[in-house]
Amino acid sequence: MAIIVNLDVMMAKRKVGLTELSDRVGITLANLSILKNNRAKAVRFSTLNAICRELNCQPADILEYVDDPDGVEITDD
Amino acid sequence: MKLVGKKGVSGVLEITMWLLMAASMVLLIVLPWFVDTFMMPFNNNPDFWRPRYLVTLGTSGFMALLMLWQARGILHNVNTGTIFTLHTVRLMHVLGAEFLVLSLFYFVMLFFGMTKFTIALLGLVFALAGLIVLVFSELFKQAVAYKQENDMTI
Numbered sequence: 001m002a003i004i005v006n007l008d009v010m011m012a013k014r015k016v017g018l019t020e021l022s023d024r025v026g027i028t029l030a031n032l033s034i035l036k037n038n039r040a041k042a043v044r045f046s047t048l049n050a051i052c053r054e055l056n057c058q059p060a061d062i063l064e065y066v067d068d069p070d071g072v073e074i075t076d077d
Numbered sequence: 078m079k080l081v082g083k084k085g086v087s088g089v090l091e092i093t094m095w096l097l098m099a100a101s102m103v104l105l106i107v108l109p110w111f112v113d114t115f116m117m118p119f120n121n122n123p124d125f126w127r128p129r130y131l132v133t134l135g136t137s138g139f140m141a142l143l144m145l146w147q148a149r150g151i152l153h154n155v156n157t158g159t160i161f162t163l164h165t166v167r168l169m170h171v172l173g174a175e176f177l178v179l180s181l182f183y184f185v186m187l188f189f190g191m192t193k194f195t196i197a198l199l200g201l202v203f204a205l206a207g208l209i210v211l212v213f214s215e216l217f218k219q220a221v222a223y224k225q226e227n228d229m230t231i
Contacts, residue, residue: 040230042226043230
Protein backbone atom coordinates (compact mmCIF):
# COMPACT_ATOMS: atom_id res chain seq x y z
CA MET A 1 0.00 0.00 0.00
CA ALA A 2 1.32 3.48 -0.90
CA ILE A 3 -0.54 5.39 1.83
CA ILE A 4 1.64 5.95 4.88
CA VAL A 5 0.09 6.77 8.27
CA ASN A 6 2.26 9.22 10.17
CA LEU A 7 0.21 9.05 13.34
CA ASP A 8 3.23 8.32 15.54
CA VAL A 9 4.96 11.48 14.26
CA MET A 10 1.92 13.62 15.08
CA MET A 11 1.48 11.94 18.47
CA ALA A 12 5.13 12.69 19.31
CA LYS A 13 4.71 16.35 18.25
CA ARG A 14 1.63 16.75 20.44
CA LYS A 15 3.11 14.59 23.21
CA VAL A 16 0.07 12.32 23.32
CA GLY A 17 0.35 8.66 24.17
CA LEU A 18 -1.46 5.85 22.38
CA THR A 19 -3.70 4.96 25.31
CA GLU A 20 -4.68 8.58 25.92
CA LEU A 21 -5.39 9.16 22.24
CA SER A 22 -7.51 6.00 21.97
CA ASP A 23 -9.62 7.16 24.94
CA ARG A 24 -10.06 10.64 23.47
CA VAL A 25 -10.81 9.45 19.94
CA GLY A 26 -13.11 6.65 21.11
CA ILE A 27 -11.57 3.67 19.36
CA THR A 28 -9.86 0.70 20.94
CA LEU A 29 -6.16 0.68 21.67
CA ALA A 30 -5.78 -2.35 19.39
CA ASN A 31 -7.39 -0.56 16.44
CA LEU A 32 -5.34 2.58 17.00
CA SER A 33 -2.22 0.43 17.09
CA ILE A 34 -3.25 -1.20 13.81
CA LEU A 35 -3.63 2.26 12.28
CA LYS A 36 -0.32 3.52 13.67
CA ASN A 37 1.55 0.48 12.35
CA ASN A 38 0.16 0.84 8.80
CA ARG A 39 -1.80 -2.41 9.00
CA ALA A 40 -5.24 -0.85 8.53
CA LYS A 41 -6.99 -1.41 5.21
CA ALA A 42 -9.28 1.62 5.48
CA VAL A 43 -10.05 4.54 7.76
CA ARG A 44 -13.50 5.96 8.38
CA PHE A 45 -13.93 9.71 8.00
CA SER A 46 -15.38 9.80 11.51
CA THR A 47 -12.17 8.27 12.90
CA LEU A 48 -9.96 10.64 10.88
CA ASN A 49 -12.15 13.53 12.04
CA ALA A 50 -11.71 12.54 15.69
CA ILE A 51 -7.94 12.06 15.36
CA CYS A 52 -7.46 15.45 13.67
CA ARG A 53 -9.64 17.11 16.31
CA GLU A 54 -7.70 15.60 19.21
CA LEU A 55 -4.25 16.16 17.68
CA ASN A 56 -5.18 19.58 16.28
CA CYS A 57 -3.89 18.77 12.83
CA GLN A 58 -4.90 18.25 9.21
CA PRO A 59 -5.52 14.88 7.49
CA ALA A 60 -2.40 15.53 5.39
CA ASP A 61 -0.39 15.56 8.62
CA ILE A 62 -1.60 12.01 9.31
CA LEU A 63 -1.80 10.50 5.82
CA GLU A 64 0.92 10.61 3.20
CA TYR A 65 0.99 9.17 -0.29
CA VAL A 66 4.25 7.60 -1.39
CA ASP A 67 4.74 6.59 -5.01
CA ASP A 68 5.34 2.81 -4.87
CA PRO A 69 6.38 1.50 -8.32
CA ASP A 70 6.75 -2.11 -7.04
CA GLY A 71 3.40 -2.13 -5.24
CA VAL A 72 0.06 -3.46 -6.56
CA GLU A 73 -2.53 -0.84 -7.40
CA ILE A 74 -5.77 -1.60 -5.55
CA THR A 75 -9.00 -1.05 -7.51
CA ASP A 76 -12.66 -1.42 -6.58
CA ASP A 77 -13.41 -4.04 -9.29
CA MET B 78 -37.30 -17.91 19.85
CA LYS B 79 -33.56 -17.41 19.66
CA LEU B 80 -32.12 -19.01 16.53
CA VAL B 81 -28.37 -18.42 16.93
CA GLY B 82 -26.29 -19.08 20.01
CA LYS B 83 -25.64 -21.83 22.53
CA LYS B 84 -29.08 -21.34 24.06
CA GLY B 85 -30.82 -21.01 20.71
CA VAL B 86 -31.88 -23.40 17.99
CA SER B 87 -28.28 -23.72 16.72
CA GLY B 88 -27.18 -24.82 20.20
CA VAL B 89 -29.84 -27.52 20.25
CA LEU B 90 -28.84 -28.57 16.74
CA GLU B 91 -25.19 -28.94 17.75
CA ILE B 92 -26.20 -31.30 20.57
CA THR B 93 -28.46 -33.13 18.12
CA MET B 94 -25.49 -33.65 15.79
CA TRP B 95 -23.53 -35.28 18.61
CA LEU B 96 -26.48 -37.59 19.40
CA LEU B 97 -26.93 -38.49 15.73
CA MET B 98 -23.21 -39.25 15.44
CA ALA B 99 -23.41 -41.54 18.43
CA ALA B 100 -26.46 -43.27 16.95
CA SER B 101 -24.70 -43.62 13.57
CA MET B 102 -21.68 -45.25 15.19
CA VAL B 103 -23.86 -47.71 17.07
CA LEU B 104 -25.86 -48.54 13.94
CA LEU B 105 -22.69 -49.06 11.92
CA ILE B 106 -21.35 -51.48 14.50
CA VAL B 107 -24.60 -53.52 14.65
CA LEU B 108 -25.29 -53.24 10.90
CA PRO B 109 -24.46 -56.88 9.97
CA TRP B 110 -26.69 -58.16 12.77
CA PHE B 111 -29.42 -55.67 11.81
CA VAL B 112 -29.39 -56.76 8.16
CA ASP B 113 -29.40 -60.46 9.06
CA THR B 114 -32.19 -60.10 11.63
CA PHE B 115 -34.56 -57.61 10.05
CA MET B 116 -33.95 -57.69 6.30
CA MET B 117 -32.73 -61.15 5.22
CA PRO B 118 -35.67 -63.20 6.65
CA PHE B 119 -37.98 -61.35 4.22
CA ASN B 120 -35.69 -61.64 1.25
CA ASN B 121 -35.96 -64.31 -1.46
CA ASN B 122 -32.33 -64.07 -2.52
CA PRO B 123 -30.18 -63.28 0.55
CA ASP B 124 -26.91 -64.30 -1.14
CA PHE B 125 -27.46 -61.58 -3.74
CA TRP B 126 -28.86 -58.85 -1.49
CA ARG B 127 -26.93 -59.25 1.76
CA PRO B 128 -23.57 -57.91 0.50
CA ARG B 129 -25.33 -55.14 -1.41
CA TYR B 130 -27.29 -54.02 1.64
CA LEU B 131 -24.18 -54.15 3.81
CA VAL B 132 -22.11 -52.12 1.34
CA THR B 133 -24.84 -49.56 0.60
CA LEU B 134 -25.99 -49.06 4.18
CA GLY B 135 -22.46 -49.24 5.59
CA THR B 136 -21.11 -46.66 3.15
CA SER B 137 -24.15 -44.43 3.67
CA GLY B 138 -23.75 -44.66 7.44
CA PHE B 139 -20.02 -43.92 7.33
CA MET B 140 -20.50 -40.93 5.01
CA ALA B 141 -23.37 -39.70 7.19
CA LEU B 142 -21.02 -39.83 10.17
CA LEU B 143 -18.46 -37.71 8.32
CA MET B 144 -21.14 -35.23 7.19
CA LEU B 145 -22.51 -34.92 10.71
CA TRP B 146 -18.99 -34.16 11.95
CA GLN B 147 -18.65 -31.26 9.46
CA ALA B 148 -22.15 -29.98 10.28
CA ARG B 149 -21.36 -30.15 14.00
CA GLY B 150 -18.21 -28.11 13.39
CA ILE B 151 -20.14 -25.46 11.45
CA LEU B 152 -22.78 -25.23 14.19
CA HIS B 153 -20.05 -24.97 16.83
CA ASN B 154 -18.62 -21.97 14.96
CA VAL B 155 -22.12 -20.45 14.81
CA ASN B 156 -22.53 -20.92 18.55
CA THR B 157 -19.14 -19.46 19.44
CA GLY B 158 -19.62 -16.41 17.20
CA THR B 159 -16.85 -17.35 14.78
CA ILE B 160 -19.00 -18.22 11.79
CA PHE B 161 -17.26 -16.03 9.22
CA THR B 162 -13.87 -17.68 9.28
CA LEU B 163 -11.81 -19.75 6.83
CA HIS B 164 -12.38 -22.74 9.12
CA THR B 165 -16.12 -22.60 8.39
CA VAL B 166 -15.38 -22.26 4.67
CA ARG B 167 -13.17 -25.36 4.84
CA LEU B 168 -15.85 -27.34 6.72
CA MET B 169 -18.49 -26.39 4.14
CA HIS B 170 -16.15 -27.30 1.30
CA VAL B 171 -15.49 -30.74 2.80
CA LEU B 172 -19.22 -31.22 3.48
CA GLY B 173 -20.07 -30.44 -0.14
CA ALA B 174 -17.38 -32.84 -1.36
CA GLU B 175 -18.75 -35.58 0.93
CA PHE B 176 -22.24 -35.07 -0.51
CA LEU B 177 -20.83 -35.47 -4.02
CA VAL B 178 -18.81 -38.58 -3.08
CA LEU B 179 -21.94 -40.22 -1.63
CA SER B 180 -23.92 -39.22 -4.70
CA LEU B 181 -21.28 -40.83 -6.92
CA PHE B 182 -21.40 -43.97 -4.80
CA TYR B 183 -25.19 -44.24 -5.24
CA PHE B 184 -24.89 -43.82 -9.01
CA VAL B 185 -22.26 -46.58 -9.07
CA MET B 186 -24.57 -48.86 -7.02
CA LEU B 187 -27.17 -48.52 -9.79
CA PHE B 188 -24.96 -50.84 -11.84
CA PHE B 189 -24.87 -53.43 -9.06
CA GLY B 190 -28.57 -54.24 -8.98
CA MET B 191 -29.78 -51.82 -6.29
CA THR B 192 -33.37 -50.58 -6.55
CA LYS B 193 -33.00 -48.10 -9.37
CA PHE B 194 -35.55 -45.41 -8.58
CA THR B 195 -34.66 -44.98 -4.90
CA ILE B 196 -30.92 -45.02 -5.47
CA ALA B 197 -31.10 -42.71 -8.47
CA LEU B 198 -33.25 -40.28 -6.50
CA LEU B 199 -30.87 -40.38 -3.54
CA GLY B 200 -27.92 -39.86 -5.85
CA LEU B 201 -29.60 -36.88 -7.47
CA VAL B 202 -30.60 -35.32 -4.13
CA PHE B 203 -27.10 -35.67 -2.70
CA ALA B 204 -25.53 -34.34 -5.92
CA LEU B 205 -27.73 -31.24 -5.79
CA ALA B 206 -27.13 -30.77 -2.07
CA GLY B 207 -23.39 -31.10 -2.59
CA LEU B 208 -23.31 -28.53 -5.37
CA ILE B 209 -25.43 -26.10 -3.36
CA VAL B 210 -23.20 -26.46 -0.30
CA LEU B 211 -20.09 -25.91 -2.45
CA VAL B 212 -21.61 -22.73 -3.91
CA PHE B 213 -22.46 -21.53 -0.40
CA SER B 214 -18.91 -22.24 0.75
CA GLU B 215 -17.66 -19.85 -1.94
CA LEU B 216 -20.16 -17.22 -0.77
CA PHE B 217 -18.90 -17.69 2.77
CA LYS B 218 -15.35 -17.24 1.50
CA GLN B 219 -16.36 -13.86 0.09
CA ALA B 220 -18.11 -13.02 3.34
CA VAL B 221 -14.90 -13.81 5.25
CA ALA B 222 -12.98 -11.43 2.97
CA TYR B 223 -15.56 -8.67 3.57
CA LYS B 224 -15.42 -9.25 7.32
CA GLN B 225 -11.62 -9.11 7.38
CA GLU B 226 -11.77 -5.91 5.34
CA ASN B 227 -14.32 -4.48 7.80
CA ASP B 228 -12.32 -5.60 10.83
CA MET B 229 -9.28 -3.80 9.43
CA THR B 230 -11.27 -0.61 8.79
CA ILE B 231 -10.49 1.70 11.68
